[in-house]
Amino acid sequence: MHHENDAAGEADANPHNLLPTNRIEALCDGVFAIIMTLLVFDIRLPDSPPDQLAITLRSVWTSFLGYVVSFLLLSIYWMGHRSQYQLIRFADHNLHWLNLLFFALAGMIPFSTGLLAHYNDQWLAVVVYGLNLILIGVALYFHWRYAVGHPELTDGPLPPEVVRFGTIRCLLAPVCYVVAIGVGILDPRISLFAFALVPFLYIIPPLQRMWLHLARL
Amino acid sequence: MHHENDAAGEADANPHNLLPTNRIEALCDGVFAIIMTLLVFDIRLPDSPPDQLAITLRSVWTSFLGYVVSFLLLSIYWMGHRSQYQLIRFADHNLHWLNLLFFALAGMIPFSTGLLAHYNDQWLAVVVYGLNLILIGVALYFHWRYAVGHPELTDGPLPPEVVRFGTIRCLLAPVCYVVAIGVGILDPRISLFAFALVPFLYIIPPLQRMWLHLARL
Amino acid sequence: MHHENDAAGEADANPHNLLPTNRIEALCDGVFAIIMTLLVFDIRLPDSPPDQLAITLRSVWTSFLGYVVSFLLLSIYWMGHRSQYQLIRFADHNLHWLNLLFFALAGMIPFSTGLLAHYNDQWLAVVVYGLNLILIGVALYFHWRYAVGHPELTDGPLPPEVVRFGTIRCLLAPVCYVVAIGVGILDPRISLFAFALVPFLYIIPPLQRMWLHLARL
Amino acid sequence: MHHENDAAGEADANPHNLLPTNRIEALCDGVFAIIMTLLVFDIRLPDSPPDQLAITLRSVWTSFLGYVVSFLLLSIYWMGHRSQYQLIRFADHNLHWLNLLFFALAGMIPFSTGLLAHYNDQWLAVVVYGLNLILIGVALYFHWRYAVGHPELTDGPLPPEVVRFGTIRCLLAPVCYVVAIGVGILDPRISLFAFALVPFLYIIPPLQRMWLHLARL
Numbered sequence: 001m002h003h004e005n006d007a008a009g010e011a012d013a014n015p016h017n018l019l020p021t022n023r024i025e026a027l028c029d030g031v032f033a034i035i036m037t038l039l040v041f042d043i044r045l046p047d048s049p050p051d052q053l054a055i056t057l058r059s060v061w062t063s064f065l066g067y068v069v070s071f072l073l074l075s076i077y078w079m080g081h082r083s084q085y086q087l088i089r090f091a092d093h094n095l096h097w098l099n100l101l102f103f104a105l106a107g108m109i110p111f112s113t114g115l116l117a118h119y120n121d122q123w124l125a126v127v128v129y130g131l132n133l134i135l136i137g138v139a140l141y142f143h144w145r146y147a148v149g150h151p152e153l154t155d156g157p158l159p160p161e162v163v164r165f166g167t168i169r170c171l172l173a174p175v176c177y178v179v180a181i182g183v184g185i186l187d188p189r190i191s192l193f194a195f196a197l198v199p200f201l202y203i204i205p206p207l208q209r210m211w212l213h214l215a216r217l
Numbered sequence: 218m219h220h221e222n223d224a225a226g227e228a229d230a231n232p233h234n235l236l237p238t239n240r241i242e243a244l245c246d247g248v249f250a251i252i253m254t255l256l257v258f259d260i261r262l263p264d265s266p267p268d269q270l271a272i273t274l275r276s277v278w279t280s281f282l283g284y285v286v287s288f289l290l291l292s293i294y295w296m297g298h299r300s301q302y303q304l305i306r307f308a309d310h311n312l313h314w315l316n317l318l319f320f321a322l323a324g325m326i327p328f329s330t331g332l333l334a335h336y337n338d339q340w341l342a343v344v345v346y347g348l349n350l351i352l353i354g355v356a357l358y359f360h361w362r363y364a365v366g367h368p369e370l371t372d373g374p375l376p377p378e379v380v381r382f383g384t385i386r387c388l389l390a391p392v393c394y395v396v397a398i399g400v401g402i403l404d405p406r407i408s409l410f411a412f413a414l415v416p417f418l419y420i421i422p423p424l425q426r427m428w429l430h431l432a433r434l
Numbered sequence: 435m436h437h438e439n440d441a442a443g444e445a446d447a448n449p450h451n452l453l454p455t456n457r458i459e460a461l462c463d464g465v466f467a468i469i470m471t472l473l474v475f476d477i478r479l480p481d482s483p484p485d486q487l488a489i490t491l492r493s494v495w496t497s498f499l500g501y502v503v504s505f506l507l508l509s510i511y512w513m514g515h516r517s518q519y520q521l522i523r524f525a526d527h528n529l530h531w532l533n534l535l536f537f538a539l540a541g542m543i544p545f546s547t548g549l550l551a552h553y554n555d556q557w558l559a560v561v562v563y564g565l566n567l568i569l570i571g572v573a574l575y576f577h578w579r580y581a582v583g584h585p586e587l588t589d590g591p592l593p594p595e596v597v598r599f600g601t602i603r604c605l606l607a608p609v610c611y612v613v614a615i616g617v618g619i620l621d622p623r624i625s626l627f628a629f630a631l632v633p634f635l636y637i638i639p640p641l642q643r644m645w646l647h648l649a650r651l
Numbered sequence: 652m653h654h655e656n657d658a659a660g661e662a663d664a665n666p667h668n669l670l671p672t673n674r675i676e677a678l679c680d681g682v683f684a685i686i687m688t689l690l691v692f693d694i695r696l697p698d699s700p701p702d703q704l705a706i707t708l709r710s711v712w713t714s715f716l717g718y719v720v721s722f723l724l725l726s727i728y729w730m731g732h733r734s735q736y737q738l739i740r741f742a743d744h745n746l747h748w749l750n751l752l753f754f755a756l757a758g759m760i761p762f763s764t765g766l767l768a769h770y771n772d773q774w775l776a777v778v779v780y781g782l783n784l785i786l787i788g789v790a791l792y793f794h795w796r797y798a799v800g801h802p803e804l805t806d807g808p809l810p811p812e813v814v815r816f817g818t819i820r821c822l823l824a825p826v827c828y829v830v831a832i833g834v835g836i837l838d839p840r841i842s843l844f845a846f847a848l849v850p851f852l853y854i855i856p857p858l859q860r861m862w863l864h865l866a867r868l
Contacts, residue, residue, distance in 0.1 A: 023246060023299050029674060030250025030464075033681025037689070037758045038254070045766065053773045068755070075751045082674050082747075096299075097420050100292045104285070107254045115262065122270045203748050240463060240516050247467025247681075255471070313516075314637050317509045321502070324471045332479065339487045457680060457733050464684025472688070530733075531854050534726045538719070541688045549696065556704045 018090035018152060024099050025085055031103045032078045035110060039067045039074075042114040065192055066117035070109055072199040073133060076173060077106060079202070080140055084166065088147050089155045098146055102139040108132050116192065126184030126191040130177045133195070137174035144170050168215045173198055235307035235369060241316050242302055248320045249295045252327060256284045256291075259331040282409055283334035287326055289416035290350060293390060294323060296419070297357055301383065305364050306372045315363055319356040325349050333409065343401030343408040347394045350412075354391035361387050385432045390415055452524035452586060458533050459519055465537045466512045469544060473501045473508075476548040499626055500551040504543055506633035507567060510607060511540060513636070514574055518600065522581050523589045532580055536573040542566050550626065560618030560625040564611045567629075571608035578604050602649045607632055669741035669803060675750050676736055682754045683729045686761060690718045690725075693765040716843055717768040721760055723850040724784060727824060728757060730853070731791055735817065739798045740806045749797055753790040759783050767843065777835030777842040781828045784846075788825035795821050819866045824849055 043063040048056045081102070091099070112125075112132040119125040144166050151157040176198045184191025201207050260280040265273045298319070308316070329342075329349040336342040361383050368374040393415045401408025418424050477497040482490045515536070525533070546559075546566040553559040578600050585591040610632045618625025635641050694714040699707045732753070742750070763776075763783040770776040795817050802808040827849045835842025852858050 019299075019303055023242060023302075025674060026243065026246040026677065027250055027295070029677040030247050030467075030681050031254055033464075033678055034251055034254040034685055036754065037682055037685040037761075038258070040758050040762050041689070043762050045769070050770055050773055053770050053775045057775070057779070067759075071751075071755045071758070075748075075755075078678070078751075079747060082670075085674075086670055093422065096296060097292075100288075100295075103253065104288045104292075107257050107288070108284075111257050111260050118262070119267055119270050122267055124270045124274070128274070205744065236516075236520055240459060240519075243460065243463040244467055244512070247464050247684075248471055250681075251468055251471040255475070310639065313513060314509075317505075317512075320470065321505045321509075324474050324505070325501075328474050328477050335479070336484055336487050339484055341487045341491070345491070453733075453737055457676060457736075460677065460680040461684055461729070464681050465688055468685055468688040472692070527856065530730060531726075534722075534729075537687065538722045538726075541691050541722070542718075545691050545694050552696070553701055553704050556701055558704045558708070562708070 018092055019096075021085055021088055021091045024091055024096065028078070028081055028099070028103065031107065032074060035106055036071055036074055038110050039070050039113055042110060042117060043067060062120050062192070063117040065196070066113045069192055069196045069199075070113040072203075073173075073195065074106065074109060076199055076202050077102075077136055077140060080169060081143075083169075084140075084144055084147060087154050087158060087162070090153050092150070092153065095143070095146060095150075095153065098139065098143045102136065102143060105132065105136045105139055109136075120192070121188050123185045123188050126188050127181055130181035130184065130191075130195070133177045134174040137170060137177070141167070141170035141174075164215075165212065168212070172201065172211060176201070235309055236313075238302055238305060238308050241308055241313065245295070245298055245316070245320065248323065249291060252323055253288050253291055255327050256287050256330055259327060259334060260284060279337050279409070280334040282413070283330045286409055286413045286416075287330040289420075290390075290412065291323065291326060293416055293419050294319075294353055294357060297386060298360075300386075301357075301361055301364060304371050304375060304379070307370050309367070309370065312360070312363060312367075312370065315356065315360045319353065319360060322349065322353045322356055326353075337409070338405050340402045340405050343405050344398055347398035347401065347408075347412070350394045351391040354387060354394070358384070358387035358391075381432075382429065385429070389418065389428060393418070452526055453530075455519055455522055455525045458525055458530065461537065462512070462515055462533070465541065466508060469540055470505055470508055472544050473504050473547055476544060476551060477501060496554050496626070497551040499630070500547045503626055503630045503633075504547040506637075507607075507629065508540065508543060510633055510636050511536075511570055511574060514603060515577075517603075518574075518578055518581060521588050521592060521596070524587050526584070526587065529577070529580060529584075529587065532573065532577045536570065536577060539566065539570045539573055543570075554626065555622050557619045557622050560622050561615055564615035564618065564625075564629070567611045568608040571604060571611070575601070575604035575608075598649075599646065602646070606635065606645060610635070669743055670747075672736055672739060672742050675742055675747065678754065679729070679732055679750070682758065683725060686757055687722050687725055689761050690721050690764055693761060693768060694718060713771050713843070714768040716847070717764045720843055720847045720850075721764040723854075724824075724846065725757065725760060727850055727853050728753075728787055728791060731820060732794075734820075735791075735795055735798060738805050738809060738813070741804050743801070743804065746794070746797060746801075746804065749790065749794045753787065753794060756783065756787045756790055760787075771843065772839050774836045774839050777839050778832055781832035781835065781842075781846070784828045785825040788821060788828070792818070792821035792825075815866075816863065819863070823852065823862060827852070 043060050045056055045060060088095075109132060112129040116125045116129040147153050148158055148163045148166065177195065180191060180194035180198070183194040201211060260277050262273055262277060305312075326349060329346040333342045333346040364370050365375055365380045365383070394412070397408060397411035397415070400411040418428060477494050479490055479494060522529075543566060546563040550559045550563040581587050582592055582597045582600070611629070614625060614628035614632070617628040635645060694711050696707055696711060739746075760783060763780040767776045767780040798804050799809055799814045799817070828846070831842060831845035831849070834845040852862060
């Protein structure tokens with residue numbers, strides 16, 4: 001009976017069957033390396049006379065900005081996943097599938113970035129892009145809730161303030177993206193700049209301390 | 218003589234020469250990360266006037282559904298491979314080549330997904346897509362049979378119920394795909410939905426317990 | 435002085451500075467996962483009426499065969515690299531660069547495969563493809579000679595028969611490719627089949643024992 | 652309080668929270684494997700009559716050279732990153748983001764290589780390509796300065812000569828690229844050759860010893 005618990009056969013049937021997380025982390029790094037790198041392939045130079053290269057480069061400015069912003073927003077999610085797996089020691093059937101949901105949603109970012117870069121004056125493109133980002137964040141949130149709700153995955157229960165910080169962190173970005181979508185519906189052309197502000201909340205330590213402090217109120 | 222057994226030179230000549238599985242697992246994660254991510258590149262927006270973005274997005278609906286379904290079906294195979302390597306500790310010459318066969322067949326999924334998305338009213342596209350999926354499953358099945366038939370690869374023989382579960386698991390999806398191909402020949406347009414039902418047999422624990430129970434009869 | 439030997443600063447200046455091989459192996463798996471997977475992207479379906487899908491599929495037959503053959507030939511080189519690193523424990527400055535040369539040449543295979551598939555009746559395409567394959571093998575050969583010539587990389591000298599087997603293994607494929615190029619110059623259309631025969635010398639154990647035996651004469 | 656320090660929640664808020672570097676190294680290897688491999692996809696054969704393959708191949712000569720040069724220049728940066736992580740044992744919040752900056756800049760190389768290959772007679776293309784390379788080197792320099800300035804990341808302070816070597820190594824390439832840009836503005840067509848000379852300063856041990864010696868003066 002104990003032998004069966006260890007077995008691959010039962011790995012999916014029994015949600016309490018615990019596997020090491022190394023393969024999930026490897027797949028995550030692979031998926032994010034590809035998505036982040038392929039973003040830049042959306043930047044296509046239009047055919048133009050060689051002596052008008054400066055004008056041509058200016059015309060891909062929106063695509064370029066889209067690359068930078070999407071790279072940063074994906075970085076935040078990669079960092080979030082990476083931080084969670086600093087605490088998660090084992091993965092069960094459900095956590096594997098929550099990861100795959102997270103990867104699938106992240107994998108759509110090159111598409112929705114291309115959409116936003118190409119139709120940068122259309123509110124619908126802003127909504128699709130923002131919705132994609134929100135869904136990634138929500139998937140990471142459920143991933144976190146599931147992991148902290150199953151102490152066998154984290155080698156014992158985590159301190160409440162750690163759980164709370166992880167939760168706020170997962171939800172802060174999606175909340176900001178809702179605001180950015182709102183801005184984008186009013187004026188699609190400035191929406192990318194609204195999205196571009198979000199990473200700084202995570203990258204700049206004082207800003208991070210600020211929202212951490214606000215969340216404690 | 219013992220030294221020679223350890224040697225790279227003999228690694229392929231002698232099927233009993235055992236290598237660690239870490240490189241196979243790394244190649245697997247890399248291949249699946251790329252395939253899953255590149256699927257979304259099949260979703261190409263047709264050029265259209267900016268004010269018809271909603272209509273344009275609707276026109277890529279089939280491609281989008283194809284991405285989601287193929288991602289899920291590949292996830293099942295990645296999970297299957299991952300679960301097998303929870304039990305497989307060493308790989309010999311033949312197991313390496315069975316893996317490479319498995320990767321080669323999985324690598325064709327972006328092509329056959331694109332075919333199905335583009336020719337979604339043609340039964341031939343359904344057959345190619347379904348056949349590709351079946352062949353991946355069959356390769357994984359032979360991989361499993363080979364591994365469980367060589368106890369030196371799994372650190373001793375596995376319990377019969379584990380072997381049996383792994384076998385059923387490998388064959389369940391291909392059997393479903395045969396049915397989905399049949400549906401697809403009758404009506405190609407609903408075939409993708411037939412394929413889309415398969416993942417739930419693996420993802421939803423009660424459904425998984427159901428077919429596990431049926432197989433025990 | 436001893437401290438300096440350990441340092442990153444000296445890692446390249448001092449060819450005797452030894453680094454673990456895990457990063458090289460990870461880069462290798464990443465590069466081969468991508469090359470192998472991207473090969474299939476060379477298979478492009480021409481635009482054609484939906485009711486002529488069968489004819490369209492037949493027209494990509496050469497591309498498809500090119501994918502299968504190149505996948506197999508790359509697999510041999512991946513297996514060769516993987517086997518060598520079963521014995522190589524450390525890498526110095528020169529071995530890193532020999533690896534990067536090996537990866538750069540392997541990275542050209544999608545290009546030369548596409549060339550051969552597209553211009554399958556041109557002897558020049560056969561020569562480019564074959565030459566690319568030969569150069570990969572030659573790089574792997576120099577990699578092997580360098581590693582076995584520096585016992586500090588392999589934790590002491592390897593038995594002569596292991597060194598000899600590894601050498602034969604590296605050179606067998608390039609020699610076959612020279613023959614395949616010769617066939618291809620006489621009749622380019624059958625060259626791909628000539629290349630396709632090579633993997634079997636590595637995959638089928640009795641064939642492998644045969645050339646191993648012949649080399650011992 | 653001590654528990655909180657260990658937590659993922661605090662991983663970003665507290666710059667002194669140390670994480671292992673394995674995930675950064677995996678992401679680095681993934682990103683570089685993809686960039687290096689995708690470079691070759693910039694080599695596009697123009698449609699031409701089959702009997703003019705030789706002429707067609709000559710026309711992609713610049714793209715081909717661009718692939719080789721960019722592969723080599725990226726190799727230098729990969730080697731630089733790899734060498735630094737031989738000494739860096741832990742990564743904090745800031746080091747993660749410095750890495751992501753380094754990856755984002757490296758990810759633009761396929762774009763700027765394509766630009767240079769396509770507009771090889773335009774000084775603006777040379778400037779964009781050179782600037783991209785310089786920025787990668789500067790990011791790696793700041794990465795190095797940050798790491799050596801925080802002894803907790805390197806398990807104690809590094810010997811001054813190691814720090815100095817790492818610094819010179821990071822800055823040598825960017826300085827050369829400034830010169831290459833200057834050459835490129837005078838004559839864009841020979842700029843790629845100017846860039847192509849840089850790798851030899853790193854690959855050939857005597858040349859490396861030379862600039863190491865010059866830097867000691």
